[in-house]
Amino acid sequence: xxxRWVFQLSPEGEILVAARTAATDVEKASALPSADAxxxxxxxxxxxxRWGTPQQRRALADMADVPAPELRWLSEDALRxxxxxxxxxxxxxxxxxxxxxxxPCGSGPPPTxxxxxxxxxxxxxxxxxxxxxxxxxxxxxxxxxxxPRISRPxxxxxxxxxxxxxxxxxxxxxxxxxxxxxxxxxxxxxIAALQQRGFQAKIFFAWRSVAVQxxxxxxxxxxxxxxxxxxxxxxxxxxxxxxxxxxxxxxxxAKAEAAGFWKALGEEARxxxxxxxxxxxxxxxxxxxxxxxxxxxGRVKKESGL
Amino acid sequence: xxxxxxxxxxxxxxxxPPRSDQVWLIVAASEPTATxxxxxxxxxxxxxxxxxxxxxxxxGDKKNVFAVAAKIADSADDAKAALPxxxxxxxxxxxxxxxxxxxxxLSLRYPAVDASIADVPDSAVNWDEDDRVSTAAPLPHDxxxxxxxxxxxxxxxxxxxxxxxxxxxxxxxxxGKTLSDDCPSAGAFTExxxxxxxxxxxxxxADQLLHSVVVFDAxxxxxxxxxxxxxxxxxxxxxxxxxxxxxxxSGKLKLRAKRxxxxxxxxxxxxx
Numbered sequence: 001x002x003x004r005w006v007f008q009l010s011p012e013g014e015i016l017v018a019a020r021t022a023a024t025d026v027e028k029a030s031a032l033p034s035a036d037a038x039x040x041x042x043x044x045x046x047x048x049x050r051w052g053t054p055q056q057r058r059a060l061a062d063m064a065d066v067p068a069p070e071l072r073w074l075s076e077d078a079l080r081x082x083x084x085x086x087x088x089x090x091x092x093x094x095x096x097x098x099x100x101x102x103x104p105c106g107s108g109p110p111p112t113x114x115x116x117x118x119x120x121x122x123x124x125x126x127x128x129x130x131x132x133x134x135x136x137x138x139x140x141x142x143x144x145x146x147x148p149r150i151s152r153p154x155x156x157x158x159x160x161x162x163x164x165x166x167x168x169x170x171x172x173x174x175x176x177x178x179x180x181x182x183x184x185x186x187x188x189x190x191i192a193a194l195q196q197r198g199f200q201a202k203i204f205f206a207w208r209s210v211a212v213q214x215x216x217x218x219x220x221x222x223x224x225x226x227x228x229x230x231x232x233x234x235x236x237x238x239x240x241x242x243x244x245x246x247x248x249x250x251x252x253x254a255k256a257e258a259a260g261f262w263k264a265l266g267e268e269a270r271x272x273x274x275x276x277x278x279x280x281x282x283x284x285x286x287x288x289x290x291x292x293x294x295x296x297x298g299r300v301k302k303e304s305g306l
Numbered sequence: 307x308x309x310x311x312x313x314x315x316x317x318x319x320x321x322x323p324p325r326s327d328q329v330w331l332i333v334a335a336s337e338p339t340a341t342x343x344x345x346x347x348x349x350x351x352x353x354x355x356x357x358x359x360x361x362x363x364x365x366g367d368k369k370n371v372f373a374v375a376a377k378i379a380d381s382a383d384d385a386k387a388a389l390p391x392x393x394x395x396x397x398x399x400x401x402x403x404x405x406x407x408x409x410x411x412l413s414l415r416y417p418a419v420d421a422s423i424a425d426v427p428d429s430a431v432n433w434d435e436d437d438r439v440s441t442a443a444p445l446p447h448d449x450x451x452x453x454x455x456x457x458x459x460x461x462x463x464x465x466x467x468x469x470x471x472x473x474x475x476x477x478x479x480x481x482g483k484t485l486s487d488d489c490p491s492a493g494a495f496t497e498x499x500x501x502x503x504x505x506x507x508x509x510x511x512a513d514q515l516l517h518s519v520v521v522f523d524a525x526x527x528x529x530x531x532x533x534x535x536x537x538x539x540x541x542x543x544x545x546x547x548x549x550x551x552x553x554x555x556s557g558k559l560k561l562r563a564k565r566x567x568x569x570x571x572x573x574x575x576x577x578x
Contacts, residue, residue, distance in 0.1 A: 168512070168557055204512060204557065216513050223465055223490060223507065223515070224432045244512070251555030252511035254534075277510070280464045282488055285510040295461040298429040 066192050073176060073184035074192075078272065082192055163238050167212075168205040178207035178238035180231065183291045186272040187243050190289065193268045199261055200248040204287060205229070207240035210306060223283065226301050228290045234305035241300055242290035252287065262286045329404050329412075330385035331360060334396040335374040340438035343372035344424035350374055353395035359419045361439070364412035365404035372419060373402070409450040411442050414475040416482070420456040430466050437468050443504075445497040450475070451504075452482065453492045465490065472504065474526060483526040491515065494537045500524030501568070503538035503546060512557030519548045521568060529568050536561075544569035 057079070061071045064082035071079075163178065176184050187203065194201035210230045216222045228242035245265055250256035257263075262278050269276040269289045277285025292300070334354045337343040347359050354376045363370040376392045376399060379385035385401045392399040406413045423438045442450045454471040470492045473482040486492070489506035496503050502522045509516040517536040521529040532538075535548035550564040 204555075220491070221513050221515055222510065223468075225434075226431050246555055248555050251557070252509075252516070252553035254552070277464065282469075283464050283490055283510070284508065285464065287512075288510065293462045294464050294466070297431045297466070301431050 064192065065196060066188075070176075070188040070192060073188040075185045075189075078185055078189035081271065082189060082196070085193070085196070163207070163209075167208045170205075172203055175203040175206045175243070179240045179243060180291055183241060183243065183274075186274050186291070187245070187289065189272050190245060190265070190268040190274070193271070194245070194247075194261075194264055197264055199259075199264060201245055201261075201265075202248050204244040204246045206243040207232070207238035226297070226306065228292070228297065228300060230304070230306075231300050232304045232306075239304070241292060241296075242288060244285075244287040245289060246287050256286070265289070327406055327408075328380075329406055330379040330382055331365075331373065331375045331402045331404050332377040332379065332385055332388055332392050332399060333373045333402050334376040334392055334399045337372050340372060340419045340423055340435060341426060343374065344419050344421060344438075347374045347419075348421065348424045350396065354392065358415065359417045360412050361418040362402075362404075364407050364410035364418070365402070366407055378415070409442050409444045411440060411452065414442060414450065414452060416440065416442070416452050416454070416473070416475055420454055422457040423455075425459060426457045426467070432466055433468065443492070443495045445495055445502070447497055449497075451485070451495055451502070453489075470506075474502070485522050485526060485528075486520060489520070491517075494519075496538055496540060498540035499543070501529070501540065503540065505536045505538065505548075508533070511551075511553040511559075514551070514553050514557070514559045516551050516553070519546075519566070521546060521566070530566055532564070532566055535564055535566075541565070 057071070057076070060079050060083050061074075064079055066074060066079065066082060074082075167175070167178065170178070176188065179187060183206075187206075191201045191203070206229065208229050210226065210232075213222070213227065213230050214225055217225045229240050229244075231239045231241045233239045246252065247256055247259070247261045250259060250261060265287070266276045266278045274289040274291065275293055277288030277290075334350055334357060335343070335346040337346055343359055347357060350357060354374065358375045358378065360373050360375045361370055362373065376396070377385070377388045379388060379401075382401075382403075389399065389401060404412070411418050418440055419438060420440065426433055426438065437455055440452060440454045443453055444450045452473040452475050454473055456469050456471060458467045458469055460467050468490075469487075470489050471484060472486040472489050472492050473484050475482045485502065486506060489504070491507035492504055494503075494505040501524065503519060505517040505519050507515040508518045516534050519530070519532040519535045519538045521532075521538065523529055530546070532548060534551045536551060538546050538548045541547050544567060546566045546568060547563055548566065549561040552560045552562075554560065
C-alpha cells in the first residue's frame, strides 16, 4: 500500500505533524503521496532561505526525527535535508494531528488551498484532500517525534571546572560543545542520519588537549602531535575541527565494516560537506570527520594560539 | 631445505657487499639539519654530481652533522688525489676520515636524507627532524634494511606528505630493491631464510594505530599482506604469526595471535 502524507499550515504559519501510529482514519484518508509531500516540503522550506518562525523549525525537526538537544546545532539546510529524506519514498508516514480532527471529505465549507500547499500538476484525490486539510481548524498541537537520543544539555562543563578528564568519556552533549560552532550542526546531522539508518552512531570524542595528544604520540599510538581534534580558542577553550564517530556496538572492529557503518558514515559526512578519514588512501581514519581539508592544519594550529 | 639454503644464499648475495670500515669523505658542505643539507645538496647537484648525503653519526661521532660527500675514498691517497677537483667548484671542500659504523646508512652507501626533504614546506605542522632522516634497520640474523623517509607533495594528505619507503639495499644507492613504497611507522622487522616481514601503520582507531604485516621472499616478491596485524614472527618454513588487532567501542585494543600460511596463495593472508 502506498504511503501518503498530510501537511497543514496554521494561521501562525505553524506546521503540524504527528507520528504515523497516531494518525486517525480521517488523517490517513487525507494524506498525500510521497512525491507530492516531498515537493510541498521543498517549497515550504526552500534551500538557502531562513524560515522565520521557531514553530516551523520545531515542526521540521519532528519530521526529521531530530532530538531536541541536537536541534540547536543543525543548520536549516541540514534539517531540511534530513526531513526530506525521511518524508521521501522510503520514509515514514507523517500526518497532521488535530484536536478537532479533519472533517470528512466532502463535508463542511468548500476548501481553500493555501498556496504553499498546492500540489503541482496533481488532480483528483490528492489535491482535494490537501484542500480539506487546509480548511480544517488550526488549533492542533504537534505531537512529539521519537524520543531524544542524545542526553539533555548540560552547561556544567563550561564553568571553570572545565574540560579535564578523558574526553572520550564525556557525555555526548559535552563532546558536541567541544566542537567548532560550524562543526556541531554537521556532526549532529551525520549522527541523526546514521541513527535513522538504524546505526547506533555516537561521538567517540571530538576535542582533546594537546598535552593528551602528545602523550599518545610519545607512546607511538598516533602519527601526529597536533591534529584537528586539538584545535582550541586562544583562551584554551575547546574548538575541535574534527570528531570520531562510531557505532556503539562495533567500535573499530571488523563488524563495523561488515555492517556497512563506515560506508554510511562516509556518505553522511560527504552530504554535510565534511572531510572523511576513510577517504584517505595512504592512512585511513575510518571514524574521523573534519570540518576543513588537511591543508588547513597549519592555519588551525595558528588560530589555536599554538 | 635445498630451497631454503639457496634462498639464503640469494639473499646474502643480493644484500650490500662488505665495505671497508675506514673511508675518507670529501665533504663539499655540512649542515646541522636535514632540511638544510637537502637544500645544500640540491644547490650543489650540478657542480657535485653523484654526491651522497651522509651523517657523521655513521662515523661514530657523538655530535651529529649532515654532510654532502662529493666522494667516498677508500684511502687517504685517493682522497688527496680527488680533493682538488672538488675544490674547483667548492672552494672550502675538505677531507674527513671516517670509521664507518656497521649496518649504518653510510655502510650501505644509502643517503641519510632524501632529496625530496628539501621540498617540505616550512608551514608543515607534524614534521619532526626524525621524519626527515632515513634509518637502517638491522635484521635479526644479518644485514639491514633501509627505511627511507621522504616527502610527497599532496596538500590534502593527512600525514602532510610524510612517507617511509622500505628498501633492501644493494651494491649502490640505486641498486636496492624497494619492498614497500609507503609504510608508515615501518617496524618489527624480522627475517628467516631470506624471507622478510615487517609491519606498517595503516589506520588510526581511537588512540591506537592499526597495522598491516607484509611478507616478502628472497627475491623481494610479496608473499602476504595481512591487515590489522602487528609484530610478525616466523614460526616455520611456510608460516608466520602476528598479533591480530581489534579496537572496541570504548577504544580498547585487543590482540590475539593469528597464524598466516605462506605456502598457499601468494599476496593473500590466511586466517587461522
